[in-house]
Amino acid sequence: MMNKLFESQWKATKSALCEGRDLTHNQDGSANANKRKVMETVLENTRRELKLLENATAGATNAASVATLNKVILPVIRRVMPTGIANEIIGVQPLTGPVAQIHTLRVRYADTVPTVRSGVTAG
DSSP states (O other), X not given: OHHHHHHHTHHHHXXXXXXXXXXXXXXXXXXXXXXXXXXXXXXXXXXXXXXHHHTSOBTTBOHHHHHHHHHHHHHHHHHHGGGOTHHHHSXXXXXXXXXXXXXXXXXXOOSOBTTBOTTOBOO
């Protein structure tokens, strides 16, 4: 029953949680189109995990605990995600699944100068 109620109201819940200036702008007022997309992905990931938890084997969980999670975890995500400093200083990309690859870009010096040797990693 809880699953049907949660699913029937999911679009409205997600829409309400993705409203607000804090999801479109940084704390300094500059625009940040990525914050809303990150929030949407995190909410979808949370929804998927809550559905898995609700459909777990009998005795592993009960509907009351999942209902409590719905009431607690979604507002916590809404409060914490937009205010994290990571959104301000680095690129944030939530995982869409339980496993993913992380790519990094390492800058190497091309020329040798008095204080730096060619081929050395910057930073």
